[in-house]
Amino acid sequence: MASSEHLDLLLKEAEQQVADFGDDSAEIIQHLRDLGYLSQLPFNVINKESTYQKALEEFEYDLIQSKLFSDNAINSLRALYSEDLAEEMLRKLMDLDEGIALRKLPEMGELSLSSRILHYRLLMYGLYNFDATRAFGFVSVNAIQSLKHYLALQNGLDAVNALANKEGVLKRILSIYGKERCLMFIHIAKSAFNTLEFDPKKLRSARDFYNHLSTDFDFKPRYLAGFKRDILPRKSKDVKWEYVKGRSTDELTNFIIKVLQVHQWMDGFYDGKTDGEIGSVSLNSIADLLKFYNAASKNELNLDSVLYYIGDGYFVFNALSLIKRYVIEQVPETMDEELIKKLTIQSGRLKESEKRTFEDNLSKVLSSAKIELSQDQQKQKMGVGKRIYFGIRSFLKKLFRIGKRLVKTILHHLKKIFNQLKDFFKRVLEYGKRALKSFIQGIKYIIGRLPIVSEFDRKVALSHSEFMGDTLSIFDNELSIEGIHQHKRKVREVQRSSQFSVAIVGEVLKLLKFMIKGFVGWPILILQLAKATRVLYQKHQLIYQQ
């Protein structure tokens, strides 16, 4: 088989696989709903496609009017994504991980894309209770005032823009209020205890809780001794109930919990409202998060190490322990390379029987992930139901943490963490599809299969670049200057787009080097594709800065 035939086969297969991913509109529908371009009501099946397209067009119109991005940036991104431009820009604008900065606060009475995004951010952090289509007004101003107060910022625009970086918000809280604010006192009605996935009475290990507390917090011994005496005494009557109750209703605690809920939600562990109240949903999500990470970590963190039941429905929660390990963790810059090498080694060491089990398990979790992805668009209400997006930085962090033991996790712990793994693979599939599309575009460019053809008043222009840049252009004699300009713009766009794609191809070809060395499978390919998406993303940052 000639190499070009291999390439053809790979290309054809890659295109087929993009088609096999199926409908990925759930995430976009959710964003359109959150910004008020689509109704929160379920789609009328008959008008589904036209309603969706109309909403996207309306968003794209507002995007261009908003001037949130320069014309150059929009043109470059249009070249890269062509018909997927609106979707990509929606993702970027709705990002609370590495989101964009608004240029100014809206005027009173303004209803624009900026006001919608501002309201969306305030709503997600539980500071605003109306929908995004409400014009900017006194309620918005009050919400911004509260935010400025919590984040100790003078400028409202800075405060709103801070919300686009959820990790930054937590860091800021830690720097302003100190670690002790991450010790949270929570009250849950006893009637809600039957909805907890664990038994609160088992969370009474004062020693375990105290040990973690003294490791995580560099409190003075005097403070720790006081805490032990007042909050963790042997007898319930010795607890300083007044202090516990006061802290559990304090406003700042409420806001910090909202911030944590945003983190939990974006990481796929929380599907309740961002209301600042830790209820059974929040506590269960903390338990789920620990379960998920424990399956992928040698140093397990047990629930009773971070959550202590004081009694009478009151708990004390050591949020710092979670924040330090999972939220603000530092990962090396070269995490993708390290991860892929580790996965290759792990895969190579599996016995034949283990390989079969691995394949079966993987197949089950993937089928479920794909089915659920297609069903997600049925879930819609704001703050209720799982959102299906989180930023690329969060995704890569999570990938790194669980990826280190991904093969073993799938092989041995599948039942235990099936739901979390399924959610994780949903993200992998989404990123994989986007990266795969870029890969196909790049391969086509490299093998000279991206002719650029324009037609203007029935006169044609054609340009074609060969592998190493040799270029041929043919213009109809009667093509007008306007037609020539139109063709020129099209060529420029494709060339810019191709340079991005070539970078993606480079990343995927590096993977092939690994593949031919031994036994590796698609989990690694798809992780590599996700990494390739990051390369694309980094190049985007340059566009946004234009």
Place this chain on the structure above:
Amino acid sequence: MGFALIFTPSAKVLIINGLTLRELTMADLKKAFENLKSNIADKVNDAVSLDVVTFSGNFNIKVGDVIGNDQNKFDLEKVLNSMKADVNAELNVVAYSTIKLDGDQVNIVKENLSSEQMELVKFHREMIEASQNSRKAIVDMIKGLV
């Protein structure tokens, strides 16, 4: 059906999903990659010059014929042959440039340019710059592979 490229117990890479495509074994894959690498290297070595050419003329191309339903089928030679077959087709070189690796550059530009052809020469200049950028991007990509 799940996403493809799964492995079989016999450690072959199988390109799947109920498609009629045949199996790609690891050996095939290895060969494809090596061939691709060597083809790329050969082309880079052979590419001592960069050629950019811009024509104008009277001809008939149906856009649908060029793009078709499947861009993979695009074949520039076929397009040029179809022009040859058109007895009325007449192509003139507006500009031709060849740039050697050592930086020497030869440019040929048609005389007595109309205003439209002047625009084509401007377009041609842009294509030279873009072609050089494309070449650089590919060379950078290859550097990352070796």
